[in-house]
Amino acid sequence: MEAYLVAIAIVALIYVLLALGLTLQYGFTGLINFGHVGFFAIGAYTSAILAMSGVPLVLSFAAGTIVAGLAAWPIGLIALRLRDDYFAIVTLGFSETVRLVITSEKWLTNGVQGIPAIPRMFASISVGSLASFAVLAVLLVVTIIAVLGMGRIVKSPFGRIIEAIRDNEDAVKALGKDPARFKVQVLILGSGLAGLAGAFYAHYITYIVPDQFIPLVTFYVWMAIIIGGVGRVSGAVVGTVLLMVLLEGSRFIRDVMPFISDVEMASVRLGVIGLLLILFTIYRPQGLMGDFTRR
């Protein structure tokens, strides 16, 4: 039970990192990133591939973060010219293309077979549960740093500008600020965070395949921030906790009702995500933790 709780907490924190990245991009800047999972995948694969070839974990984690952030750069350059919904479609296309690349380029990623036996964090600690606790502790520290960092960013002049971009881009332009530059920076930051989440994921699960990086993951994160409340750091955290309850809860339902097959449960989960996206957007757009002044 204890090991199970630690495992859930680790996965939840990985999702919190993803949600924080998206909160920065969508919640604060208004960038509709439908390709978040693409950067998560880039982080996971970069770090895993480097670590497999003997690079120390700290460096491969850093590389995963940086490569994912840099991958957002060209997307950001395109974002300068696009209106909201085009940007959403482009990013969705990007994440699907990332998945096609990792599926097809077998020499690098081992294709659909995926990469097994990725080095663990704290492999030197032989006691399994202790190693998990160490991973949890590191993740917790990283998440707290990310949350505090986000808090500072949001309150800084930079934060005021990106919120202004979200609320009225033309006004920002009129003040002589270039919204495009800020959008690119926000994209790189958020995607880097997703890349870091990916690195943690790869080295915790120790086995990655392209199927783990389907668009549904992006919309898990979207659901989390929409339920929690868009544009709120606390919303990202609360939403992720509820997401975990949903994902893990469905596992318990399967334990109690084993006649429901795995694929059926996957469909049910998909349906619940869909329903929540619809209901929350219609009836509670500000989310659970949301700002009631905005709609």
Added chain:
Amino acid sequence: MSLVYARHIALFYAQLIVNGLVQGLIVGLAALAVTLVFGVARFANAATGDTMTFGAYAALIGQKATGSLVVAGGAAVGATALLSLTVYALVFRKLAGRSVVALLVTSIGVGFLLRAALGIIFGHNQQLFTVPLVRPIRFNGLIINPFDLQLAAVAAVALVGVFLVLYATPIGRRMRAVADNRELALVSGIRPERVMIALWMLVGAVTGVAGMMLGMKTVVSPELGWEMLLPAFAAAILGGIGSPAGAVIAGLLLGVVQELSTPFVGFTYKLSISFVVLLLVLLVRPRGLFGRLEGVR
């Protein structure tokens, strides 16, 4: 020798173009549905793909029940139009006046819900339409499947139908008026509710046909239509958002380009062709081939 070789190469590409045209008709129909919603209701409907899947299943049931492909087509058109109208009434109508994001995210939700429902009801096994085997037609070395010709005919009929509704009926004129200038259309006495009802039924019917065609060309599974979403968006944007004719022409182009690209980039990257086309269009000519600048904003 070189002449024979040249003819061989030419035939190879001609064959790819023929295959691409059929694929392109499906992309074009899907793009037509996307562009109509975008033009009139003003948002990118991400549920289009999964609505196509619904159409494919409706057609499958129609065929299983009666054995007739004509009945199957009727079932696809009727059921999907009804579904589309229901989704409008229950969901999108409530979001009138809200941000593009709200509509976009909700349409993703609708798509997921549809796909989940189809998965639970029909399971995840791949299902096939029973199509009679026919001898392919050979035309100067080119192999044409008569079945493809039938599909092309169905698509042509659907397209003519849509364009007749749009350009030869009063409700079509109102639809175009709303697409053109919403405020002006409203002050000139057009009732948006009626236009929306007609729009969603028309879009549903087109989507149903596209779904059935896709299902007949491949296999029917709950994930069928989702894969089509990106090419549909790409074609709608390439054609110029809000331009029905543009969507169809761009769909055909995209279908052909996708097929022609396979010898170079391989089968798996076919889907990313639409992504690349999308990027290029947005960078070079964001209003698309036939769109007006006004239509983009």
